[in-house]
Amino acid sequence: MQDGFIKERNIMQQWIKMFDKSVLEAAERIYKENRVEISSRTQDMMKAKVHGQKMHEVVVALKNDNPVRLRCNCPKSKLGKNCEHMAAAMYFLYADTINAEKEKKKQEEEATLMRLRKAEIERIEREQRAKEEERERLEKAEREEQERQQCAKEEKAKQIAEKKALKAAQKAERKKKRDEAQKAEQLRREVEAKKKIEEEQKRQEEQEKREQEAEARKKAEEEARKIRQAEEERKKQKKIQDAIMKKKNIDSREYRYFDIEKMMDTLEIEEADREKGQKLCDKGYMDLQTIDTGYIEGEDELMLILEADCRVGSRGHVRVNMLCSKLTAEKVTCSCDDCRQYGYFYWKAENNCKYVAATLLAAGEIIEKKNIGDATDKTGAVLLNLYRMQRGKGILANAVKNEESICLEPRIVNYGKRLKLSFKIGSSKMYVVKELGEFADAVESCETLTYGRDTEINHQLDNFTQESRKWITYINRVVDEERIIQKRLLEHRYYYGKNDMKCSDIELYGWRLDRFYELVGQEGCEYEDRSGNAKKKTILHTKEKNPNISMNINVNKDKEFEGIRVSCKMPYFYEGEKAAYYIEGGYLKKVDEEFTEKAKLLFTGTSNGELYFQVGRKKLQDFYYNMLPQLADIVEIKEKHREEIEKYLPPEVRFLFYLDSNQGNIECKVNAVYGENEVSILDTIDQNEEADYSFRMRSREEEILFLLQEFFPYYDKGRNMIHCGSEEELIFQVLKRGLDVLAGLGEVHCTQAFKNMNVIQKVKVSVGVAIQNGMLDLDIISEELSHKDLLEILDSYRAKKTYFRLKNGSFVNLENDELKMLEEITNTLQLSPKEFIKGKVHLPIYRSLYLDKLLEENSSVYNTRDKSFRSLIKNFKAVNEADFEEPECLAHIMRGYQRNGFKWMKLLESYGFGGILADDMGLGKTLQTIAVLLAAKQENVTTKPSLVVAPASLVFNWKDEFERYAPQLAVGIISGSQEERQEVIASYEDYDVLVTSYDLLKRDISYYEEKEFAYQIIDEAQYIKNHTTAAAKSVKVIKSRVKYALTGTPIENRLSELWSIFDYLMPGFLYRYDTFKKEIETKIVKNEDEDAAKRLQRMVAPFILRRLKTDVLKDLPDKLEETRVVAIEGEQRKLYDAQVVHMRQEIAKQSGEEFSRNKLQILAELTKLRQICCDPSLCFENYHGESAKTEACIELVQSALEGGHKVLLFSQFTTMLEILEKRLKKEGIGYYKITGETPKEKRLQLVKEFNENNVGVFLISLKAGGVGLNLTGADVVIHYDPWWNPAVMDQASDRAYRIGQKKAVQVIKLAAKGTIEEQIIKLQDKKKELAEISSKNWNYYIPNRGSHKRSV
Secondary structure (H helix, E strand, O other): OHHHHHHHHHHHHHHHOOOOHHHHHHHHHHHHOOOEEEEEEOOOEEEEEEOOOOOEEEEEEEEOOEEEEEEEOOHHHHOOOOOHHHHHHHHHHOHHHHHHHHHHHHHHHHHHHHHHHHHHHHHHHHHHHHHHHHHHHHHHHHHHHHHHHHHHHHHHHHHHHHHHHHHHHHHHHHHHHHHHHHHHHHHHHHHHHHHHHHHHHHHHHHHHHHHHHHHHHHHHHHHHHHHHHHHHHHHHHHHHHHHHHHHHHHHHOOOOOOOHHHHHHHHOOOHHHHHHHHHHHHOOOEEEEEEEEEOOOOOOOOEEEEEEEEEEOOOEEEEEEEEEOOOOEEEEEEOOHHHHOOOOOOOOHHHOOHHHHHHHHHHHHHHHHHOOOOOOOHHHHHHHHHHHHHHHHHHHHHHOOOOOOEEEEEEEEEOOOOEEEEEEEEOOOEEEOOOHHHHHHHHHHOOEEEEOOOEEEEOOHHHEOHHHHHHHHHHHHHHHHHHHHHHHHHHOOOOOOOOOOOOOEEEOOHHHHHHHHHHHOOOOEEEEEOOOOOOEEEEEEEEEOOOOEEEEEEEEEOOOEEEEEEEEEOOOOEEEOOOEEEEEOOEEEEEOHHHHHHHHHHHOOOEOOEEEEEEEHHHHHHHHHHHHHHHOOOEEEEEOOHHHHHHHOOOOOEEEEEEEEEOOEEEEEEEEEEOOEEEEHHHHOOOOOOOOOOOOOHHHHHHHHHHHOOOOOEEEOOOOEEEOOOOHHHHHHHHHHHHHHHHHHOEEEEOHHHHOOOEEOOOOOEEEEEEEOOEEEEEEEOOOOOHHHHHHHHHHHHOOOOEEEOOOOOEEEOOOHHHHHHHHHHHHOOOOHHHHHHOEEEEEHHHHHHHHHHHHHOOOOEEEEOHHHHHHHHHHHOHHHOOOOOOHHHOOOOOHHHHHHHHHHHHHHHOOOOEEEOOOOOOOHHHHHHHHHHHHHHOOOOOOOEEEEEOHHHHHHHHHHHHHHOOOOOEEEOOOOHHHHHHHHHOHHHOOEEEEEHHHHHHHHHHHOOOEEEEEEEEOHHHHOOOOOHHHHHHHHOEEEEEEEEOOOOOOOOOHHHHHHHHHHOOOOOOOHHHHHHHHHHHHHOOOOHHHHHHHHHHHHHHEEOOOHHHHOOOOOOEEEEEEEEOOOHHHHHHHHHHHHHHHHHHHHOOHHHHHHOHHHHHHHHHHHHHHHHOHHHOOOOOOOOOHHHHHHHHHHHHHHHOOOOEEEEEOOHHHHHHHHHHHHHOOOOEEEEOOOOOHHHHHHHHHHHHHOOOOEEEEEHHHHOOOOOOOOOOEEEEOOOOOOHHHHHHHHOOOOOOOOOOOEEEEEEEEOOOHHHHHHHHHHHHHHHHHHHHOOOOOOOOOOOOOOOOO
16 A cells, blocks of 8 residues: 555655646635546546536546546637646546645644654753853953953053143144234234224225215206207107108109009000000900909019900900019019910010910009009018908907807717717807818908808807817817828928818827827717617717727638638727727727737728638648737637537747858758657748648748848758858857857757867956056956957957957957956057057056046946055045045135035145036136145155246236235235346245246246256136147146146137147146147047047046135025027128128138138137127227117116125127217216236226125136136126137136125126127037037045035
8 A cells, every 4th residue: 555655655755746836726716615526437548527617627637547638628728838727637546645745744734843843952951051161261351351441541551641741832833823823913913903994084085085976966967867858758748840841742753663654665565555555445345353462472572463354356365474573574474375385374575475464564554553463572471461360359358249259069970980070159059160271261360251151259268168278279280280281281282272271170090089089088078870770969078988899700601621721800990199999888998018019910801890701721720820819818709619620720830950060160950840740841942842832931941041041141951951051240240149149949959079169259358457666567367368469459440340369260259348347457458459458557657547547438348456555546446535635724614615625725735636627617726726736745754845837827826825815925016127037047946835926927937947846836827728839838848846727617619628738737638749649639629539538537637636616605695697699680781791791792702712811810800790799889980879788788787786786797809898988977886997918916906895895896808717716795796798708707707606706696797699799609618528528427536525514
């Protein structure tokens, strides 16, 4: 019995493997629910019934009590899968074995549990003993540690006492020095306070004097104004009288638009024909049937239309049609015998006859009497008509106001395969809308139309209900669409009807059907079904629901089996743009997208809601294995005589692919498996007549061959195989993706030779970086490839190839990120092939940060970094935590972000790097730099002086800032005569800092030979943006240990400016300029190469620190920027247009060479255009007219002053400032003014006064006021004329928008409409985009950019 149990258990374990886990779970549930019933049992077979929603019959074939075949009548089993019903029957068959197995398993689990419990108890006892021993050991160690700590504590106390004594002595010394400095500072402040009081008293006296003078001047101006007003009033009245008299004189003269005489002349009508024509008119033979005016397509001018009929003899008639412009007959047709010989519809001057002359003479008489025609063109007439209609809408609506709201009701009619939408209109009684085009026009023009016999309805939109208005919008869109279609048909002469929509209904399809469905919603609309013989009316509602479709499959059999008949009932589908719809049970139902996609192929064969087709026995495979599985989710399959069909249904085909490698070529044999038959499908290529195709799916085999042609286009008939023809590209594609394609089609079998063919999908490289002896060592290694192979692979990658074949026959896939990284490294670091093959390369240490960022972005590349490299990167990534202390005297002044900037500059210095401090204007770049220089002095970093180079206007500003923040530093200003400057430079070691200007540095450059500085700082570094200038060359020859550049705009116009600054900071960092231009600048600017832009960002980002005001000054108010366009008219517009025409003519005359040679002349002409926009008097001395921009600017200033604001007014033209100055005087507005001629000391005085007093306007030339001025007293900035460089304008605006500003700042740019100024604004936007390209991701080593809210 035990042997029998073991046998049954083995059988059970075997059949369990035949089912998926989920199927077994479902089967066990069926068995436990007692839904399995044995209907019969014999030695060879068991039949069982499985009950559920449907009853399924399971047949189990047995052999020696072993199940050998299972079958079920459920759909899943028919698809060749083992189902849960089969498994449930097996559970029933081996129930005793299963229960015994479970009982045995339960006993074994209980025994195992007892063993585990016993082992756990023993483990706990062992752990308790170990803990006790450990506790004793720890107590002993703790006693020893306490004794050691007591000794250390006594030693530390002794050291602390000694340190405290030393610190107390140092503190006393510092306190003494600080007290002395405070006394000196207090004395200085008292002197300054006394001086300030005296100045304030003097200022108040001057102010009172100015106010008295202003009051007297105001009274005198008031009296003069009253006199002027009286005089102007008198002149105004005189002008009105003169205008009235002039109009009377004009009206008294005759005016005629159409000139008949000129028309006669253009037609060259002879005098004899004129006389004959006059006689025809006098005798009454000429009947002028039509004389009208209108506009024709493509012409803007008013045309005269003439149609005449002239009686000839007793019965004859001559027709004349004419189309005339103001002075010319544009088209003439005449049917007289003389004209017909030249063609009825064409004319020539020499063919004009007496009938044409008579027509013009008759028209001339009528024109003389009625004065027909006017110079209003087509556009003017349309606009006048539209505004006249607009004005009349309200009047008409009020005059013909309907008492009740008008309803517009939709009605849909089903004509079988077409749905048509019509409408009814009315309030108490509804009327059919017969012409939708007329209806839409009536709504547009608020017309009143008559419906029925005498019902008048005014179509003003307000008269319709809210629900109706959505339908009006729908009708308007359809009408517009139909009219556009008709117009295009007319234009192409495919349609000869009138261009109008005279129909009462709309056919629903596309967007019209989608929108109709949305508008109807749940409310529904009237519906009539005319698809059958009887008309059915109801209310049609909407719903989203997929239809229930059933497909019936029956045997097609007469005397023998021929195939199957398939019938399917489904509704008719109407297709919109977004979805398909069908009508069923009073609903317009919307079908979801998935259903539509699967069922749309069935739509094509449907007729009257039914689909019927036959499938022959040879096509059964296609139907059952291809079509039916795709419909299984949306169609209910009802199949009869399945057993009989299965007799003729061949097994589903499987495909086997045999791949082999032969002498570097890849060969493939393809077999199809039908049950137990395996055949080659390649015989279909040459149509082998001996092959048996009766059981084969030819279409499927041909499909497989078609797919294989992409990889194996060559056929070897003798060996019955297809191959790659030894083409490397095909072989690579097979190895790269062909195997995946074949695996998706069938089973793939490979020989060992094929398996040996390898594709290296990923080039594995490791990068080693180390810092030794002040240099960066780079080592690139690949375990799989040599350096030479790597170099050749990189060459292929650069050539845009997709693969590289190694000498051993293996392929390397070149589409991977590692090669992209290697290419960037070799390009960026300018590695020669020899250096790359060598392996280890020595580089400047400033490349460390670039390499770190690149390796960080390519984390999949293995890399090793030595301790020095890691330390450098760590320091730059945690700049804010760097161990650099700002000078104690500045600690309470510097904000948080300024301290971070100080640490960043010190960190650069510690590694010998240079950098650009590119903070936004007004964020304290000067203060951060002074902190670095003062710290160097206090820490005795160097004994050498430092050199600051700044624009001339900022030299003394630097002096003031040093005196304010670092009076301890000895500062020498290089200015004055040549001898004075030479003397200061010669004694440069007597100073801590020297300050000079770019201009003076150029002149004095020879005096700096053999002199070396600790720090060199260039302020407003954009001054060296052109690397070919003397200023740029001068700053680059100065010898210094550390170099910094300060600028709010490192890029103003082009990327070469950034190169020039880095060429000063770290020569060679961005290569030679020709290399930079080729590798980076051209690729970014012209080709918009994102990879080149990212490469530049990675290189420069660590050496540029830029913070915006919005990032760090959360207490700074908003800056509102806007462009106001001013229309220039009259004489100013004529002068501008004339200058444009003149420029075009001059440029058109020049060749390409002349154009290049005369660029300065063209620039001068462009400047003249800009001056005309500002005020024509800038370039035309005799111009006395108005300037639209000047008037707009003065209005802006007056409005700002009335609102309590103060204004900065910038212009590039100093002569324009003089014009504005005169206007401000005329308006009695006080102002200050700074230009390039204003001395530096005077500038500072004017700035101070403006910030403190009530003067409301500051006129500043753009060049003079762009840098170095603090004008936070103003909160409105006006740029009178736009400049080519937006950075210069931003610098000027930031004179007001900076630290210390308490109000929101409004920046207004004035631009003349339709002129070069609007183009300049667009150019500014493009330049800002260029600056953003290279400034993205700046400061990724500066994680914290918050501000510390202390005032500076």
